[in-house]
Amino acid sequence: MERIQTVNPRRVEWCLGDRGADILACARETGISESNLGKLLDGDYHPTVNQLERLAEFFGRSVLFFLDASDVPEKGMHSLAFRSILNQKPELTPKIRLLIERVERQRDIFVSLRKEIDEESLPRFVAPKINPKDVPGAAEKVRKWLRLGDKNDFQTYRQAVESRGILVFRSNGYLGQWQIAKGSPILGFSLFHSACPVIFVKKARFESRQSFTLFHELGHIILHRKSWIDDESSLSSAEGHEAESNRFAGLVLVPDALLDEVPDRVRPHEVSEFDAWLEPYRRQWGVSSEVILRRLLDVGRLTKRDYNAYRDWCSRLEPAIEDSGGNRQYRYREPRHLFGDPFVRVVLTSLSNQKITLNRASTFLDNLKIHDLHQLEQYCASV
Known part of the structure; x- marks a missing residue:
């Protein structure tokens, strides 16, 4: 069996440190024994072509990366966007780090191909002029910029954002390189880029959750012009940039004109009946009850007590059973x-x-x- 004699062990060692993985994890994922990996790091083991390909896939690098005899050039190995996200959450799992880099590569592929085919009909990203300190004003301008109507779902929201030169990726529901694990608290991230930003949204059972994540990430791009990663706590935060993006998302999804359609006079006394009360508006706007209730709270039409009681009631419900991703007939x-x-x-x-x-x-x-x-x-x- 042919073995590769020119693998640079220093690059394998660098990848282990960069990804925060140990030899045991690497062995488990690649099928190369711990003993042989240890020998590889010492320069005493030469992997087969298949082993090197599995190693390259595990680290998200090319095979040629490991055949380069030079040391890894630390500067430039990671983009500014990647470093920005890592500074926010240094505890990110290796798989999420790899996913972020993979999304960046897809964005670079898109930009490169777009230049090659000279496709002028494709939209370019030109952010609307907004005052980042005026979140309501920014949300109103962005809603007009996106040309949003009064009836939407995740797909129409996605198309509207894409029409402005922003790529929107959504994770796969099945196990694979584009999945965010169901148990992960990560809900999405945004990669700011002056020519082509990218928003990545975790697939959710309810598309209304995806819609809120989409516009929360758009808030980071439009208001803050920064790359960002968000977990479940971020989308309920009441402080800093997270609070601004939450407010922005709520105002884009449910502007005042739509909120005025919600009738206070027939509001139920029991929070367990709020979903039924808001159902026609949730369906038409493609949002969750909580988004509408939060907007009602912000304008003084709902008490903090009722809002918290609804959230408490939701937390005591049995969690919805996630599907397994379905078949892959299509x-x-x-x-x-x-x-x-x-x-x-x-x-x-x-x-x-x-x-x-x-x-x-x-x-x-x-x-x-x-x-x-x-x-x-x-x-x-x-x-």
């Missing part, structure tokens, strides 16, 4: 659900214009099989 549609329509269309246009090969297109689209890729082309042509 595998060819998954890249569009995951990366959004603009990304997929740029890849397919590049393929059609012979700017990239079929294999590269497959790689860019979550390693879609060739048969599924052709189905995706037909599907995109019909929608």
